Every structure is written in C-alpha cells, then in structure tokens.
Amino acid sequence: MMMLRLSVAVLLLLPFALWCAYAQSPLVGITLVKNTTAKELGAYCLDGSLPAYQFSKGFGSGASNWLLHIEGGGWCNDVKSCLERATTRIGSSSYMTENVFSGILSNNQSLNPDFYNWNRVMLRYCDGASFAGNSMYQNGNSSLYFRGQKIWQAIISDLLPQGLAHAEKALLSGCSAGGLAVFLHCDNFSRKDVAKSEMIRTLYHDVVSLQGVEQNLNQNCTSSQIDPKQCFFPQYFLSYIKTPIFILNTAYDTWQFYNVLVPSSADPGGVWNSCKKNLTTCTDSQIQTLQDFRLDMLNATNSFYKSSTSGGMFINSCFAHCQTQHQETWFAANSPRMQNKTIAEAVGDWYFERNETKLIDCPYPCGSTCQY
Ligand SMILES: *[C@@H]1O[C@H](CO)[C@@H](O)[C@H](O)[C@H]1NC(C)=O
Ligand SMILES: *[C@@H]1O[C@H](CO)[C@@H](O)[C@H](O)[C@H]1NC(C)=O
Ligand SMILES: *[C@@H]1O[C@H](CO)[C@@H](O)[C@H](O)[C@H]1NC(C)=O
Ligand SMILES: *[C@@H]1O[C@H](CO)[C@@H](O)[C@H](O)[C@H]1NC(C)=O
Ligand SMILES: *[C@@H]1O[C@H](CO)[C@@H](O)[C@H](O)[C@H]1NC(C)=O
Numbered sequence: 001m002m003m004l005r006l007s008v009a010v011l012l013l014l015p016f017a018l019w020c021a022y023a024q025s026p027l028v029g030i031t032l033v034k035n036t037t038a039k040e041l042g043a044y045c046l047d048g049s050l051p052a053y054q055f056s057k058g059f060g061s062g063a064s065n066w067l068l069h070i071e072g073g074g075w076c077n078d079v080k081s082c083l084e085r086a087t088t089r090i091g092s093s094s095y096m097t098e099n100v101f102s103g104i105l106s107n108n109q110s111l112n113p114d115f116y117n118w119n120r121v122m123l124r125y126c127d128g129a130s131f132a133g134n135s136m137y138q139n140g141n142s143s144l145y146f147r148g149q150k151i152w153q154a155i156i157s158d159l160l161p162q163g164l165a166h167a168e169k170a171l172l173s174g175c176s177a178g179g180l181a182v183f184l185h186c187d188n189f190s191r192k193d194v195a196k197s198e199m200i201r202t203l204y205h206d207v208v209s210l211q212g213v214e215q216n217l218n219q220n221c222t223s224s225q226i227d228p229k230q231c232f233f234p235q236y237f238l239s240y241i242k243t244p245i246f247i248l249n250t251a252y253d254t255w256q257f258y259n260v261l262v263p264s265s266a267d268p269g270g271v272w273n274s275c276k277k278n279l280t281t282c283t284d285s286q287i288q289t290l291q292d293f294r295l296d297m298l299n300a301t302n303s304f305y306k307s308s309t310s311g312g313m314f315i316n317s318c319f320a321h322c323q324t325q326h327q328e329t330w331f332a333a334n335s336p337r338m339q340n341k342t343i344a345e346a347v348g349d350w351y352f353e354r355n356e357t358k359l360i361d362c363p364y365p366c367g368s369t370c371q372y
C-alpha cells in the first residue's frame, strides 16, 4: 500500500520515464543509530531524537565497497530557525520517511554503472550545520542539540561493524549542505559556495558560532587564517585536504543563485524574479552578473584545477543543484555531458583512475546538454 501511494505521489511530480525507474526500485527504510552509540557520544538530532541513515546492502563484486552519501538541506543559523527545523525531517528522525535511492545511490546497473552494487548509505541530515557542530542550547523548556560532529561519528561507528571497517573501496559523496560536509569530513573518513554576498557569509558565520563548529574545522586551515571561521568555506581549506576529492558543481548552481547571489532580501523590488524563472528573459547586465559569479567560482577552484594531481572536477554550465542524487542529471540519455561524458562516467573515470577528469564547460549559453 505504502509503495503504491508513493508511486502515485511521485508520478505527479516527475516525468514518466523517471517514475518508471523509481517505481521499480524498492523503498529504503530508515535505520536509527544504536541507542547506546548515540548516548555514549551524545549524538542527537536537533530535537534530541536518534540520528539515522538508510542502508542498502552491496552485492556481487561490490559487496566490500562502500558509498556514503550525505543528505543536504541548508543550514539553521539562529535558535528560531533551528527550533522550526527540529519539527521537520531535517531536524528530527521522528519525521524522516523511507524513500527510493536514485542517481549515485541507485542499485540498477543501467542507471548507476560503477556504484550500483556497492553498499550504499544515505546519511540523513538532522543537525543544521553540515555534520560539524558540537554544542547545546537550553532555555526553559526548549532545548536544541547541535551535535552534527557527533552524528557523523555515531553513524560511522554504527557502520564500521557492518563491513565499513573492512571496506576495500570507499567513496564519500554529498549534496549541498551534505557536499560541504564531505569537504569537512573526508580526511577523517579516509584515514580510517563560493559565497559572494555578505548575507551568506553572515549566515555561515552564525551557523559556526551557534553550533560550536569551529573546534571541528581543519586545524591547519584555522591556524593560518585571520578569521578561523573562514575555514567553513571550502575554498579556504581545500588545499589542506589530503583525500582525493572530486568537485562536482555547476558554475550556475541554482541554490546559490537564488540564495547567495540574489536572495530575495537583496532584491525587494523583484527585479530578478523573471530572470530566475526564465533565463531567456534575463537582461544583459543580469547575465553579466551570472558570468561574474561563474568566474568567481572558477577562480576559487583554480589552484585545485591546476595543482591537484589526485583531484577531479566537473564544472558544467547548467542551472541545477545536487546533480548526483537525481537520476536525470547523474546518468540518463539526456543528462548533462562534457566531452560527451555524463557525470556518472566522469566520477567513475576519476574514482577508478580510468582517465584524468577535470572538466570545465564554457560559459552559458554553452551546455547544449543542459535541461534548463
Ligand atoms: C533498470 O533501469 C532500466 C532503465 O530505466 C530499466 O529498464 C530496468 O527495468 C531497471 N531494472 C530493474 C531491475 O529495475
Ligand atoms: C534509548 O533507550 C532507553 C532505554 O532503552 C530509552 O529510555 C530512551 O528513550 C532511548 N532513547 C532514544 C533517544 O530513543
Ligand atoms: C514549561 O513546561 C511546564 C510543564 O509542561 C509548563 O507548565 C510551563 O509553562 C512551560 N514553560 C514555558 C516557558 O513554556
Ligand atoms: C575522526 O574523528 C573522530 C572525532 O574527532 C576521532 O575520534 C577519530 O579518531 C577520527 N578518525 C580518524 C581516522 O582520524
Ligand atoms: C596538518 O599538517 C601536518 C603537516 O603536513 C599534518 O601532519 C597534519 O595531519 C595536518 N592536520 C590536519 C588536521 O590535516
């Protein structure tokens, strides 16, 4: 019954071909972190509920390999926004529901050629600070657990005895706030925005302060910066990361476009509304602003592009966000390509060292393979 209801709900939102792929894949249930692990570490979601993940077991030649994908969902930067979040699926495991794995998490070889048979885990996001905080808020009856760093540790320690401890190959991936979590945690994992406006800088600064994130940032970065909180931004700590890393982002990330470059607070008159909805209606100067945004992103990743020998990149020119998790952007007949490579192929080529993979597309309106 559940399955049927979900399929119908999904059908309303997605094109038919995608729905087919979804309908044939099983729902992946929610696993709560063991009560004892959570207690020992003090690892709780914002509302005090147990952290959670979804796990689909590997099989065949992938049985000893592990893909961990970190869920995204923005950030909360003050008590009010965190209290609100604590009553939703991105702040409490009580509201999380099972769902279908797609894109990089799909178990179908024709949809996910390199990772389909690995152990695939989605780390559910419920702390509001990219799995990096460690503090607590308490005032009268209301309390908030800012324990992202502990949640990360708790999920990993739950997975270790399930086979992660003996993984032959492992890949940590993430989307959006989860992508940031990957940058923050990949060195810890492997050893066992280019923000523009002051608005987003302030938001992250508040996230870092509110949730006690600073202690968990890369120390080689924090000791080299005048403002250690900068080290929440990948461009400042990228060069300190030792784990091979693949940067997948469009140069015109729609979340950043709507929330960083032109948040509605910065455009009270709604001058950008039409351009945000339909790119062909953007004025020349709006396009120029978007092009400058792209150049900032390329500049911020330029030394990685030039000097990282183990790194990979796929900076395409589509207007999109979180391209690994969605089947239509990850690997499909009409998904985005560069040099005729889909994202799934580019990531696979990098991971398995089949080919050097550092691809940057020319500026919009380049990108004939985008589905704008
Ligand atoms: C895998 O995906 C392909 C393409 O969407 C589909 O035709 C096939 O039925 C799927 N296989 C399974 C086992 O779900
Ligand atoms: C953990 O288990 C104890 C006893 O088994 C129970 O009282 C407590 O509510 C549980 N905690 C959570 C967060 O589920
Ligand atoms: C706290 O909870 C108690 C008991 O549920 C209630 O009487 C009191 O009004 C609450 N205080 C606040 C500030 O909400
Ligand atoms: C990862 O971080 C945790 C907490 O800081 C630490 O206990 C653990 O040893 C680290 N793991 C590795 C492999 O560095
Ligand atoms: C900082 O750099 C030193 C020297 O390269 C290295 O040994 C250490 O592991 C680094 N620390 C972190 C947190 O990356």
Ligand SMILES: *[C@@H]1O[C@H](CO)[C@@H](O)[C@H](O)[C@H]1NC(C)=O
Residues within 6 Å of the ligand: 278, 279, 280, 281
């Ligand atoms: C976008 O705007 C162009 C020019 O005004 C128009 O021709 C086109 O139909 C619009 N596209 C959509 C999807 O609304």
Ligand SMILES: *[C@@H]1O[C@H](CO)[C@@H](O)[C@H](O)[C@H]1NC(C)=O
Residues within 6 Å of the ligand: 296, 299, 300, 303
């Ligand atoms: C480009 O990046 C470098 C650091 O990598 C920075 O110092 C410089 O200010 C940036 N230039 C622009 C125009 O943003």
Ligand SMILES: *[C@@H]1O[C@H](CO)[C@@H](O)[C@H](O)[C@H]1NC(C)=O
Residues within 6 Å of the ligand: 340
């Ligand atoms: C692009 O790749 C597809 C298969 O993914 C192949 O069928 C097609 O011929 C390739 N096109 C070019 C121009 O190489």
Ligand SMILES: *[C@@H]1O[C@H](CO)[C@@H](O)[C@H](O)[C@H]1NC(C)=O
Residues within 6 Å of the ligand: 339, 354, 355, 356
């Ligand atoms: C490696 O990538 C280059 C450029 O994308 C391509 O021309 C070449 O055929 C690839 N080689 C292999 C072995 O896939």
